[in-house]
Amino acid sequence: MVKELPVVFLQAAACSGCAVSMLNTLSPTIKDVLIDQLVPGVHINLRFHPVIMAASGEIAIKALEDTAREKKDGYVLVVDGAVPINEGYGMLGERNGKPVSMAQRVAELAQSAMAIIAIGTCASFGGIAAAKPNPSGSVSVRQFLENKGIDKPLINVPGCPPHPDWFIGTVSDVVLHGMPAAEALDEFLRPKLFYGKLIHENCPRRAYFDEGKFAKKPGEEGCLYELGCKGPITYADCPTRHWNSGTNWVIGAGAPCNGCTQPEFPDSTSPFYQKLVDVELPQIGAYWAAGKEAK
Numbered sequence: 001m002v003k004e005l006p007v008v009f010l011q012a013a014a015c016s017g018c019a020v021s022m023l024n025t026l027s028p029t030i031k032d033v034l035i036d037q038l039v040p041g042v043h044i045n046l047r048f049h050p051v052i053m054a055a056s057g058e059i060a061i062k063a064l065e066d067t068a069r070e071k072k073d074g075y076v077l078v079v080d081g082a083v084p085i086n087e088g089y090g091m092l093g094e095r096n097g098k099p100v101s102m103a104q105r106v107a108e109l110a111q112s113a114m115a116i117i118a119i120g121t122c123a124s125f126g127g128i129a130a131a132k133p134n135p136s137g138s139v140s141v142r143q144f145l146e147n148k149g150i151d152k153p154l155i156n157v158p159g160c161p162p163h164p165d166w167f168i169g170t171v172s173d174v175v176l177h178g179m180p181a182a183e184a185l186d187e188f189l190r191p192k193l194f195y196g197k198l199i200h201e202n203c204p205r206r207a208y209f210d211e212g213k214f215a216k217k218p219g220e221e222g223c224l225y226e227l228g229c230k231g232p233i234t235y236a237d238c239p240t241r242h243w244n245s246g247t248n249w250v251i252g253a254g255a256p257c258n259g260c261t262q263p264e265f266p267d268s269t270s271p272f273y274q275k276l277v278d279v280e281l282p283q284i285g286a287y288w289a290a291g292k293e294a295k
């Protein structure tokens with residue numbers, strides 16, 4: 001017997017980057033996720049996904065509305081992008097000949113869902129969609145649900161975009177073990193499994209930081225702090241997981257982390273190539289060398 005898990009994937013104020021990143025999943029492959037079984041015995045029944053579904057127009061909207069009605073409290077709602085609340089921003093289909101706002105769709109689908117997963121930093125924290133001056137009045141999914149008084153289990157999977165493993169791993173974990181216990185998530189509702197450690201803690205350039213050897217331009221040897229690296233305030237497992245099927249990651253390629261998994265991104269982690277804070281930095285190597293010269 002193969003169990004079906006209905007999933008609705010909505011794109012609100014989003015760029016499609018998170019949806020496309022998800023397609024790069026290596027293990028399981030996207031074919032396993034969408035067509036075969038995500039984990040043994042469970043098939044994802046993806047009922048609505050703007051980027052990859054074949055249906056469009058009324059057929060697609062009908063699938064969306066039927067899911068909310070027929071699978072009440074039995075499907076997972078994935079929201080990609082922040083939720084725009086100002087009038088005129090974000091519409092999804094029509095009802096009785098009138099456009100339905102994205103905010104209304106998110107509210108209706110969240111109310112009937114079993115659980116909600118916010119994919120990407122815009123959905124998790126507002127991100128780029130809610131960056132100043134935010135003309136659409138976009139808010140994070142968490143903020144939106146709180147404003148509407150909708151109390152449903154929520155997991156945030158931030159990243160700009162998130163690593164495919166962070167999203168597929170989170171969905172698989174929910175399928176295998178149910179919604180995570182409160183202690184498995186951090187204060188920002190991120191799974192500690194993927195976001196439990198600072199980039200800076202596991203960075204292979206950390207020894208350069210301690211020694212006080214800083215790169216002066218991208219690609220140079222040394223710690224990238226002076227070039228704007230936000231690794232010291234950013235929680236994610238990029239240093240050990242790597243990107244593009246394990247090929248490399250941004251600091252490995254000589255460019256600074258811009259803090260994309262943080263609630264502060266992008267307003268407070270930019271300018272991306274500017275030093276985070278101007279504090280005195282460790283220079284153990286230089287102090288040692290200076291001490292030896294003095295002797």
Ligand code: SF4
Nearest residue numbers: 203206223224229231
């Ligand atoms: S500042 Fe950035 S490059 Fe330097 S050790 Fe920390 S994470 Fe690595």
Ligand code: SF4
Nearest residue numbers: 236238257258259260
């Ligand atoms: S290294 Fe930093 S900017 Fe790059 S994906 Fe990881 S958290 Fe985001």
